[in-house]
Amino acid sequence: RATNPRWIEGQMRHGFRGAAEIAETVDNLFAFAAMTQAVTSRQFDLVYDATCGDERVRDFLLQANAEAARAIAARFAEAERRGFWVSRRNSSARVLAEMMADRADEPLAAAQAKLSPKSPPKRVTLRSPAKKDARA
DSSP: OTTOHHHHHHHHHTTHHHHHHHHHHHHHHHHHHHHHSOOOHHHHHHHHHHTTTSHHHHHHHHHHOHHHHHHHHHHHHHHHHHTSOOOSOTTHHHHHHHHHSOTTTOOHHHHHHHHSOOOOOOOOOOOOOOOOOTTO
């Protein structure tokens, strides 16, 4: 549904709440990718193209709910950083940086710095606590 133009049009008619619904859908895609590793890069590409990649939808998100627009951009940037998504678009990093920049107090360079590649998170191995001696 996230890439269906009719669904997106319906969300756009709902203004602020519709933008929040689109953000929630992107968030759910990201969470599913992180938990199951069953989401392909192509699926991220399709959702990106339908949301951030479409200038009309991107403008709607920024106008109706700038916080949702920044959340969407941050999720795509994090998906790229973690290797869930390799964008087919040369312009995606610039578009995401522009969306994440708060026009009032954050310059574009600061938003682009957030997108710079970082080392992947370290894996932590959890160990079960040692069993206590039953006689004690």
